[in-house]
Amino acid sequence: MTNRRRIGVLTSGGDCAGLNAVLRAVVQRAVEGYGWHVVGIHKGTAGLLSRPVEAETLDLSRFQGELLRRAGTILGTTNKGNPFNFPLPDGRRLDRSEEIVEGFRELEIEGLIGIGGDGSLAILSRLCEKADLPLIGIPKTIDNDVAGTEVAIGYAxxxxxxxxxxxxxxxxxxxxxxxxxxxxxxxxxxxxxxxxxxxxxxxxxxxxxxxxxxxxxxxxxxxxxxxxxxxxxxxxxxxxxxxxxxxxxxxxxxxxxxxxxxxxxxxxxxxxxxxxxxxxxxxxxxxRGGTPVPRDRLMASIFGVHAVDLLAAGKRDRMVAWSGRTVTDLALVDVVDQPHRVxxxxxxxxxxxxxxxxxxxx
Missing domain, CATH: 3.40.50.460 (Phosphofructokinase domain)
Incomplete structure (x- = not known):
């Protein structure tokens, strides 16, 4: 994917500390390391359902230092409204996944980094498969219940x-x-x-x-x-x-x-x-809302850099993980719907x- 110059990034599911640190790492690596453009998608999949799509260009000027320390997510997020089974006001359910695919096309992105828990990553995986869009997932959840990784962003x-x-x-x-x-x-x-x-x-x-x-x-x-x-x-x-x-x-x-x-x-x-x-x-x-501790900032930085590197290497449908004191990655299919319990x-x-x-x- 070395010739691809425009990628998207979004946060999905519940918020937690360390999300802005991930966004900072993604932008730093993509812009400085590869000369890419990064599009930040607002409100997770909800932003992709809006017309025009709710998004902004993320550049280095957006990350001057304070966002590393700020909880929440500057992009906003949602943990409601599965696009494949979207609830309507009258109680009916509608498959709106094709609207998400159109949203990806509107943004003209050639890869997506999704930051979410196992539920969010499962939905994003299905959407990106439908759009034929390379996806790299980054695990975040205070619950720390994502399979395949010893830690998720926000847990610490x-x-x-x-x-x-x-x-x-x-x-x-x-x-x-x-x-x-x-x-x-x-x-x-x-x-x-x-x-x-x-x-x-x-x-x-x-x-x-x-x-x-x-x-x-x-x-x-x-x-x-x-x-x-x-x-x-x-x-x-x-x-x-x-x-x-x-x-x-x-x-x-x-x-x-x-x-x-x-x-x-x-x-x-x-x-x-x-x-x-x-x-x-x-x-x-x-x-959820505390200032991210050093451990979360560190893992956010490692995960964000590795996610961009995976896209650059032409990888798709992978999730970044921490195992055996090092960063690694594994197939999303081996992660979703496999919650990690005590x-x-x-x-x-x-x-x-x-x-x-x-x-x-x-």
Whole structure:
């Protein structure tokens, strides 16, 4: 693709810290390394459905330093409206994928770098295949559940925010003899809860991949009391279910469940079982918007450069990944619809158990 001079880049799915750092790396490498033009597409696939397409030329003047440090994405993003099954106001569904293909043609781009999670990358892969457009994906999600890569953009910052929250909750918990329950995000994976819980000194960590019983949680609280501990820190991933296996959502009956409320459920059950005073904190979208930590900025820079290099080498339908302490890439077909969950036998779970942290199953 060395003769191609015009590529597109977009952010899709939920926002997270480090996206602007990826955009900066893509533009730096494409412009300075290959002399290409870079078109930034606004609002993900939603921008491609607009007429004219919502986009702007990205050049080096757009990245003077501050964007490396800014959370969110200057291009905007969307996690709604699958173009292959687009919802209309009257409730009908319409395949609008051909409009996306027309949008690509309007921009006259010869390759696309898509920054998204596994759901977004799956949709972009189908769209680019239909348009016969080379696609390179960059994994981003605070959930860290994209297969094939050890880290995704945004995860490190989210873990930092959750760990910082535990650092703030511990002193007030000890001052008032309380159990503090912290509910964190992560969709269907417990990576944030597990990593932040270990780093923040949690006593109990609940993740959706490991079943729990309330009796085991009570047993842990009783054990802490026997050791003259007057407080406890509990971290709960948002996708954890009730003891009966029911999902706790903030949007019952919606097409896509939006988790929320399991922290209050666990808090109430612990209060009833132990007689302790319990307070619940739900971090929510605070985890998405923090200033990107150095780890996210570093991975964003590495991923952005490698994605451009892959297009220059004529590659297509690949995703950049981090594995074995180096950057690599793999076929998108091996990534999409293969979510990476917490391994109950993995190193982090083993470390948590070794530290005496209760995971609810024993």
């Amino acid at each position: 910052t989210a873990v930092g925010v959750a760990t910082d929250a535990l650092d703030h909750l511990q002193p007030t918990a000890a001052s008032h003899d309380r159990i503090m329950v912290l509910e964190v995000m992560g969709r269907d994976a417990g990576h944030i809860a597990l990593a932040a819980g270990i780093a923040g000194g949690a006593d109990i960590i609940l993740v959706p991949e490991i079943p729990y019983s309330l009796d085991n949680l009570k047993r842990k609280i009783d054990e802490l009391r026997r050791r003259d501990r007057n407080f406890a820190l509990v971290v709960v991933a948002e996708a954890v279910r009730t003891e009966e296996g029911e999902a706790v959502t903030a949007s019952p009956g919606a097409a896509k469940a939006r988790y929320g409320g399991i922290g209050h459920y666990i808090g109430q059950k612990l209060a009833e079982a132990t007689g302790a005073e319990v307070r619940v904190t739900v971090l929510g979208h605070v985890q 391994d109950p036998q993995g190193a982090l779970v083993h470390a948590a158990r070794g530290l005496g942290i209760c995971l609810g199953d024993r």
